[in-house]
Amino acid sequence: MKTIKVATYNVNGIRSRLPHLLEWLAKESPDVACLQELKAADESFPIAEIRAAGYGALWHGQRSWNGVAILARGADPVEKRRGLPGNSADDQSRYLEAAAHGLVVGCLYLPNGNPQPGPKFDYKLAWFDRLIEHGKALHGSGEAVVLAGDFNVVPTDFDIYDPKSWRKDALLQPESRERYGRLLAQGWVDALRARHPEERIYTFWDYFRQHWERNSGLRIDHLLLDGKLGKRLVDAGVDKWVRGLPKASDHAPTWVTLSA
Numbered sequence: 001m002k003t004i005k006v007a008t009y010n011v012n013g014i015r016s017r018l019p020h021l022l023e024w025l026a027k028e029s030p031d032v033a034c035l036q037e038l039k040a041a042d043e044s045f046p047i048a049e050i051r052a053a054g055y056g057a058l059w060h061g062q063r064s065w066n067g068v069a070i071l072a073r074g075a076d077p078v079e080k081r082r083g084l085p086g087n088s089a090d091d092q093s094r095y096l097e098a099a100a101h102g103l104v105v106g107c108l109y110l111p112n113g114n115p116q117p118g119p120k121f122d123y124k125l126a127w128f129d130r131l132i133e134h135g136k137a138l139h140g141s142g143e144a145v146v147l148a149g150d151f152n153v154v155p156t157d158f159d160i161y162d163p164k165s166w167r168k169d170a171l172l173q174p175e176s177r178e179r180y181g182r183l184l185a186q187g188w189v190d191a192l193r194a195r196h197p198e199e200r201i202y203t204f205w206d207y208f209r210q211h212w213e214r215n216s217g218l219r220i221d222h223l224l225l226d227g228k229l230g231k232r233l234v235d236a237g238v239d240k241w242v243r244g245l246p247k248a249s250d251h252a253p254t255w256v257t258l259s260a
Contacts, residue, residue, distance in 0.1 A: 002260040003234055004101055005029070008148040008221050009242075010036040010109070010204075010251035014067070017249055018046055024242050024253055025053050031073045032100050034107035034148040038067025045069065062093035068107045068149070072100035080104065086130035094127070106138065108149035113170030121170050124152070128179040132186075139186045139226050147188065147224040150251065153180045155190070158200065159219035161211075171220060189230030191223045191256040196236070203238055203254045212243060221254045232258040
């Protein structure tokens with residue numbers, strides 16, 4: 001069966017993690033890869049190296065912070081939207097949307113929101129509300145759509161190694177989880193959870209207290225499939241080996257395969 005593989009990977013600095021990114025692309029060969037936290041201005045994006053690896057790319061960078069990109073294997077993704085609609089004054093590089101390999105892919109880096117309460121959490125919730133509004137339009141478009149990225153939301157207590165010490169964190173707040181649930185209620189399929197309904201599966205391990213070594217992780221990187229595309233879900237998983245590389249990002253690439 002022919003399949004399409006779509007992945008999301010918070011690289012936590014594309015210049016410093018470029019060898020990891022290239023090794024992952026060579027080994028896992030995703031057809032579409034969404035990247036977050038580039039932490040690089042547009043002119044610093046390593047397009048030559050990405051092209052040499054066999055990928056076309058679009059990117060929306062920002063010096064030192066944020067930044068998202070969409071890579072397509074053997075093709076140039078076609079830009080559909082740069083920036084999330086709903087606030088023309090928002091200058092943070094957190095959303096990029098493109099067509100690639102027969103899919104519409106929205107790559108997002110949702111605000112962290114810490115510390116909460118406060119202006120950063122308010123911005124997170126407002127951004128989430130804009131995503132929900134745009135998600136409604138995408139889901140109703142009739143196209144095959146994937147929303148992929150670092151959502152900075154732990155959907156349930158089952159998606160974290162131990163919720164007690166994280167109760168005050170913005171990632172676990174009821175308001176954050178309610179918005180994630182409201183997005184799913186539009187008909188999106190949380191691919192990783194749909195494929196592994198009873199498995200404690202994580203995508204992020206912070207750098208503290210040997211959380212990686214102890215597998216004390218969180219599931220905050222998600223791939224949401226529109227209802228029709230959800231029926232094409234074949235498999236989903238996490239490339240944990242990337243997190244185990246020296247000086248790795250604190251996220252691991254997360255992926256789905258879809259019947260073509």
